[in-house]
Amino acid sequence: MFSPALLLTFVIAAVSASPAPAADPAADLLVSLKTAATQADRVNLLKDGDFKFDFINAQAGVTKGAGGRAVAANVKTFPALIGQGVAMTVGFLEACGMNTPHTHPRATEILYSVNGTLTSGTIGENGSRFVNNTLYAGEGTVFPLGSIHFQANEECKPVTFVSAFNYEDPGTLSAAQRYFGLPPDVVAASLGLSGVEEVVGLEHLIPDNIALGRAECLKRCGLTANVGEQPTTQRQPRLPGNELPVVSESASASSAWTSATASATSAKWSASASASTAY
Ligand SMILES: *[C@@H]1O[C@H](CO)[C@@H](O)[C@H](O)[C@H]1NC(C)=O
Ligand SMILES: *[C@@H]1O[C@H](CO)[C@@H](O)[C@H](O)[C@H]1NC(C)=O
Ligand SMILES: *[C@@H]1O[C@H](CO)[C@@H](O)[C@H](O)[C@H]1NC(C)=O
Numbered sequence: 001m002f003s004p005a006l007l008l009t010f011v012i013a014a015v016s017a018s019p020a021p022a023a024d025p026a027a028d029l030l031v032s033l034k035t036a037a038t039q040a041d042r043v044n045l046l047k048d049g050d051f052k053f054d055f056i057n058a059q060a061g062v063t064k065g066a067g068g069r070a071v072a073a074n075v076k077t078f079p080a081l082i083g084q085g086v087a088m089t090v091g092f093l094e095a096c097g098m099n100t101p102h103t104h105p106r107a108t109e110i111l112y113s114v115n116g117t118l119t120s121g122t123i124g125e126n127g128s129r130f131v132n133n134t135l136y137a138g139e140g141t142v143f144p145l146g147s148i149h150f151q152a153n154e155e156c157k158p159v160t161f162v163s164a165f166n167y168e169d170p171g172t173l174s175a176a177q178r179y180f181g182l183p184p185d186v187v188a189a190s191l192g193l194s195g196v197e198e199v200v201g202l203e204h205l206i207p208d209n210i211a212l213g214r215a216e217c218l219k220r221c222g223l224t225a226n227v228g229e230q231p232t233t234q235r236q237p238r239l240p241g242n243e244l245p246v247v248s249e250s251a252s253a254s255s256a257w258t259s260a261t262a263s264a265t266s267a268k269w270s271a272s273a274s275a276s277t278a279y
Contacts (some may be wrong), residue, residue, distance in 0.1 A: 032045050033082040091161040097153045164265070
């Protein structure tokens with residue numbers, strides 16, 4: 001008969017001697033592909049089916065909002081791209097859906113409208129002007145590396161686009177979500193505001209991409225986009241350092257923050273800057 005203390009000692013010894021947790025075959029494959037010496041070695045690590053990516057039915061790499069979805073084939077979702085230097089996203093924009101302003105930190109993009117009218121806009125680095133275009137079905141455009149750009153479906157029915165990238169891990173930096181994810185007082189200062197209330201009020205409305213697009217399109221197509229009714233799960237996580245001020249229940253329930261109401265309700269905002277779970 002073992003004493004409980006001795007039994008505990010055995011258990012601890014057994015646990016510390018046991019091998020690492022069950023390996024993740026998908027992660028192991030990524031490591032093998034990344035470390036393969038040659039492309040021939042990579043091909044031998046993959047099955048034929050691994051060279052196919054189903055954009056229509058993909059579960060991984062999907063960015064979804066009230067205005068549609070974008071499906072990304074990149075090194076993570078489509079490991080056959082490792083070592084190939086290219087990636088692709090297919091966008092399924094609902095009526096008036098907008099792929100909201102964003103940049104790709106590591107790739108230039110060439111976008112093709114498959115079957116409808118899109119508007120697109122691009123702003124590059126300091127000194128470059130705004131480039132504005134309407135793309136009809138069968139037309140394409142280029143978004144230079146690092147530029148802020150968007151595409152919006154101007155049709156009252158869904159439109160599909162295809163975007164190719166000249167790097168296998170292009171990355172996406174969603175402009176509104178990431179900018180408003182900086183410390184609220186820094187955002188306020190950069191916007192020329194004296195307080196953080198308007199920053200916080202706007203931040204909690206930022207809709208998930210793909211979002212509902214321009215008011216003019218929605219009106220023309222008989223659609224409505226009520227303030228605060230789109231999902232907002234893509235906002236920047238809060239840590240000590242970029243935390244939002246605490247807000248009362250009644251203020252957080254309000255879905256219609258505007259700069260006009262912000263000052264009237266600023267008294268509801270606590271000066272304390274402890275991390276808030278309300279946002
Ligand atoms: C950024 O752009 C503005 C306007 O083009 C220019 O005046 C400013 O000097 C630029 N800032 C930097 C750091 O290049
Ligand atoms: C420029 O943008 C506006 C607003 O999106 C659009 O209505 C207009 O058609 C665009 N101009 C061109 C030349 O595409
Ligand atoms: C474009 O293609 C999509 C997917 O097949 C379809 O749902 C949509 O209705 C098409 N849009 C137009 C404007 O033809």
